[in-house]
Amino acid sequence: MFKEDLATSAKLAAFTLLSPPAAGARAGPSSSSDEPGSPSQRAVFIASPSAWPTTDSARSDSPGWGSAYGFGRRNRAATRKGAGHLTQGTYKWAAIATLLLLSIWVILPGGSHSKDRVHDITDGDAPRFNKSLVLQHAEPQETFFSQLLPGVRYITSMSYGGHANQFVGISNLLYVAKITNRVAIIPTLMPLHFSGAPQDLTVFYDLDRFIRESGIPAVLQSDLKPFSSDPAQLTTEKISCWSILERVAGNRNFNDGSMMVHGMDVRNWPLPFESGPMMWAEKVQEFDYELGERLAWIKRVNKELLPQETALPAQKPGDRPLNRHETLKDGFDPGRNDPPTDQMFCLDNTFFLATRVFPPAIPPSAPLEPLRSYEGQGWLRAGQYLHFSAHLEALAERYLVSLFGLWTARSIPPFISVHIRRGDFEQARGLTAIDAFKDAVQRVRDRLDRRMDDPDGWAGAGHELQRYFDGVRGKDYAVVVTTDDKMDSDFVRQIRSELGWKVLDHDKMQTIKKYGEWYPTMIDAAVLARGRGFVGWNGGVEEWTPSLK
Template sequence: MALTSDDALPSRLYQYHDLSRPGRPSTRSGISHYIFRRQFIASCAALAIVSVAALALLTLVTTPTQLQSFLTAAPVTEVEDAQSYLLGPPTQSLRDNLRNDTKYITSWLNAGWTNDVMTIGNLLYLALITERVPIVPSFIPSHIGPEAPTLPFGHVFDVPRLSKALRIPVLEWDQVKDVNSSSLDELGCWAVWPIVEQGAPPRDSSLIPKLNLDLSYTRAPDWVKLTAPDINDKHVSLWSLARLAYPEARETAISQPPDPSPQHQVSLPPDDHLLCYDYLYYTAVTSAWEWNWDYSPVWRFVGKHMHWNATLEKLADEHARRAMNISDGEPTPPFISIHMRHGDFRIYCNEFSDDQCFVPLPAVARRVAEVQQELFDKKGINVSHVIMTSDERDPNWWAEVRKYGWTWVDYAAERTVEKYGRWYPVLLDAILQSRGAGFVGTEYSTMSLLALRRVQDWDDGAVRMAKWGRPGADDH
């Protein structure tokens, strides 16, 4: 069973406050010029070494599996300040800010916040393998409430650190086009969603009218689908999508005329300067639901480098310390984080009641004990603090949580929404989950999945996923 929605924490709308944003440098050198002048001398000097390495590679890469593994490696380049890949500050029309010597790539969001984070990871991976500059969309409040504002990617994640790790510039839409622009930009894009969801139109997103875009879609070729046509799966191949970034595949892929745009009724082929796709959540390199596995290329080369904005992380630490009653001056102790998702998962419980369907707290406690033991065996630390995160609203359930000696962040008592905005309980929960020395999550939840990956790779933590859906599902 594969589930794709996120936890929702409904609360009152307030505008987000002053999280740090990356600065806007003044240099303007293009990516192609930059790479040329830094690589020309080095490539000449290394010619003999490259020849030997190529011979060794041909010897080592002897099977399709090995070749595929080699091809998933992210390209290595150096990076200048991201703003230098635009002509200047945000403009009324996006075309007025794109450099002629640089090619770009973008997509839209419409999958719930955690899944949108994964979608951006897929977009960045696609940017790596197509050697294009990504323009990252803002997060939309699809699981928080339509009246909440969109949230720029850089308000949540450390973009300069990410750019440095990926060795490519990472741009955001609010750097490219004025958020208050009245200029309607026409743009041709590839429609991926109709390939895997028969009869569906291109995937819509509330970002498109906010960016004041008039999109004309061309149906992507059937060969972008990851699996055979007779297999009922929604995933498309990232490497097949990458083929559409290059002239030869692009020319043969356009088999039918573009659909007219909704406003100006213009029919435009997919843009080559700003390559765009309607939807990138259901994408993978080798197999469906690839993020579930530790070999996931997108996680390994992109996702693990998506660290939190430092200001937001500091705010999460302050909330955690108050929840654990840590005195000023004392260090924040290690803790085990839990994510028990209930909420919309109830639709999958079928004939079972909540207490039969969801992971019972004694089973959660057993998983916590396993994590505590592993942390002691592996690192020699005794972790007694436990922080629960959940979308459960039943006060009796929370009273039972308290009986185990566990704690949680009381966002109502903290007045977090009133102080910072409606996004913040979800964001702070995600950060707290990732900061645990150990983690216990809910199987099939993508929010739990990303927390598990972060705890494993960022802190070499101990992790468990608790099973649910029927009585005794997590018995072991």
């Protein structure tokens, strides 16, 4: 699109937002969509209609437009002034010279058509999201709100639960950003099941690639304001957030650490929806769109002091009746706090958002594999484009090379990945027998054989990405296990000696010592996602991502 005019670029931008990327866009690290200059890297998202350049502004602001436009004016003036003194040959050579100059202008980076407003090509051939479109300053600021640009609408949330829950919540946040035309501010990742410091999403995921492939503009919360292990050293700011969790679980999100580490003091506001186990993302979209109804709801919340506790403490005869300020739910005080603004649409939780997915308009010729219960729009429109970072992928390859005793990553054989969680499950749910995992692995082998024999005998997610190896049947696939069990336990010894399965050993690899507390979890996730088939506990959120990937 470097050589297309401005109107065509605008049409392409709209088309990119409405159309899914090419099939290859979802492939792994070796996908051709990673090549510089590929269509998936040239997707354009205009953050706000007010930010679209007009032809006149492009002429005045861009060096390419200015030089070419000025050259044309001077050339016309000179021609009018000295027309009687120019021969026909002079006109001919002038025309040729003009065409050559214009050709060079179109090709050279200085031409306006070569300037990609959304991707700032500053790091070799890897396009990066141009954050100046959505942030005031290139560097994080002392205050969060000083980074917001007038005319740009944002959406943010808080991290919730362990990493798997946080990934689902961030995927849903990015989807809601897409359907509301807002810029997503991604919350900082927080440790839950282990000690360690907060981390930016970009340590483990490729955000620039996500933006190129999904068309959803997003920045880190750390791009606005840094986090600190001692938030008292930061400027404290208030931020008001709509509480999804109050409608889902009865009270606000107490897990607000991802805001606290940035010096953000959360003030909660209720939503006007019915309570239930989940909340429709489309309801949130409608609430954002209907500004008048939102303002009326804010007025009602202030007047009635909502939300009120339903179970009030028992009172003795003669006790003073409690006023509505005293019976507000914990963490809510609308009369003393400003409501969330239209520019900064903050939600306290996005993990509990549900989405509607309809079957294809034209049924496929082959049987359609049904979507999993957790395979919603958050995954289909956003999460699947959150690829692991090159740094994490390299570590996953290094661990697999070591696990199989190889020299290079090219020699890693196809394998089935298995996640066995035992530590906290022993008390909470009981342990699953090893025979259950053996049976599940065999079912995966059988399914691989059926798909090898009839690749077009099914339809559904991942069909276009299926790859098989000549002469390699399901029985030949290795099995790679990640588990939180002790490496010297009878269970792990049995897996290794009797079944011949490979078990990732973070003690042997000294993962925590070399890389930190986050890395056993994140390397496991990257390794599991590389499996050609997956076995995990049915119902565990940590199984969702590897099974979908």
